[in-house]
Amino acid sequence: MNRITRTRLAAATAAAAALSGAALLSPGAANAAPVSPSAPVPGTQCNVGQVERATAKVAPEFWRHVSGNAKAKDRFEQMLVKTPEQRTAAREAAKKEREARRAEWQKTHPGQSKPAHPKARDGKTKPTKAQVEQKIATIKSTCSSS
16 A cells, blocks of 8 residues: 655645645544544535545545544544534644744754655655645545545
């Protein structure tokens, strides 16, 4: 099975989460109650189960990672059921948290640049914004028939 780097996972997660209008996952999502497959997904005519099936068809590599990782699946499902306002708030909170971690690292490592991520991309390129948006549109248009 192909390894997915953090960057690639972040891009794929952004694609799936953007289906609901989110670009990042909420850090506390893994602690929330489980999401029912019949829970509606705001902004679509679909429920969580339908979006998951459509995602498995449209983005199989991403879905293999999500379905094989309980924490990633919980976060994915939690983002699907958030309202656009909640997703925006989660996105902003995650951005602030990343910036705070980056600033803290810079304080403890003055004059250094952060080391490269240890996992290689295996020659794969990050999907473009247009590619991500196309997959999201496909998932939205096919989820109600999944």
